[in-house]
Amino acid sequence: MTGTPHLTARPAGRHALLVELPDAGRTAAFHAEVLRRRAAGTLEPVEEVVPGARTVLLDGVRDPEALARSLRAWEVPPAAADDGEAVEIPVRYDGPDLADVAALWGVAPREVAALHSAHDYRVAFCGFAPGFGYLTGLPGELHVPRRATPRTRVPAGAVALAGPYSAVYPRATPGGWQLIGTMPGPGPLWDPARRRAALLAPGTRVRFVPADAPDGTVAA
């Protein structure tokens, strides 16, 4: 689908616009188009481009009303499957909530790895902590609620689920997501000294790859 995007541009103060889209797919497509135009130099200067679940915030804009008018003429192609950088995240499926998630999915705990790693994910947006990406791609029947009681400490590298999202905790924080596994060596997730500080930046495509368990057996 191409053509005028189904967007609503909402005012967000003197220098920002919150652009609202009907769904996650069209949000990803619009976000990609903003980045393309920014890279091509055809977008007026924008300080921050912050995607959300159904929105893209354009902050640090000289004239938001003029930008809102110009958005109506945009042609936004659907997000291509091979758009964006691709990364692989190795996962040992050994999380403390693996059995609970398996029960919610109606499968045996050993089947969680194959089900979770079978899908292509994409970082929809970041938040909560630097480098914490919210990954879409899990089919609706595998969505799970947050834990009733959040943990005071979730370790760095924890691979987690909540609602429609998967995530990998870039560092130890409190957290209420269901923990299904561990990324060995989570250091690359967030390194402010690196040019690409966040491994899981918005738009990045992600594959989860079942990794060998510590005892040498394959977790899947």
Place this chain on the structure above:
Amino acid sequence: MTAKLTAVRAGALTTVQDAGRRGYAHLGVPRSGALDAPTMRLANRLLGNDPGAAVLETTLTGCAVRPDRDVTVVVGGAHCPVTVDGRPAPWGTPVRVPAGALLDVGAVTAGVRAYVAVAGGIAVEPVLGSRSTDLLSGLGPEPLRDGAVVPVGTPAAAVAVPAAAPWPGPPAELVLPLRPGPRSDWFTPSALRTLTSATFRVSPHSNRIGLRTEGPALERASTGELPSEGMVLGAVQVPPDGRPVIFLHDHPTTGGYPVVGVVAEPALASAAQAAVGTPVRFTLD
């Protein structure tokens, strides 16, 4: 050789702040930076620094530091007594602090945050282009502790000092110009009238992340859940208790409570200096 400052009394909360971390909100990195940015810029200009050079931002109780070489400083922002080795020194204008002398920035008499700018700027290592302490996500240097040593950069060779420094006074009443949106439609018409007609007060639970208010609760027109969306500086977010929170520089980059309106950035400097209990009014921008 450049100077170092040793913190003799770190104070209630003293952090390094500059113009902040720009361009990383999409990675979940808050902007950070001096809450009273005009004060930071003015204090730096008085010393010949870049206006966005890193300064110390103190909270209510000030701080005391001892340089190992002669330094020139400006203390501005909140009103407070300034002494050098116990002798009164001027506020709001350059002060020479000899090597080994104690600069004491006392408890505020008006306002909340006094700023200590040093000729040459605070020279801690930048993270993502900024030396600011980010209290939400822990980027940048730790808040100052007693005994901590802070490096100072190289001062400018010649300083053209402005004739008069236009320091704003701390606000007796905080008037915040607000533009409705992006989520004003989540609130009842009466809530929007309340927002722009009632008097709120600065809550003691305010911090660098947000200025919290006490006052009437704003009633929502819809009770649904808002999917996470990007948040701007100055956003007036309304959590389930209905009391508006004005997002300051360490605010989260995305959030799930509706933003009823956005306060214009120039007004946030006075928000940074509004003491607990200060009346708050919102006007339409």
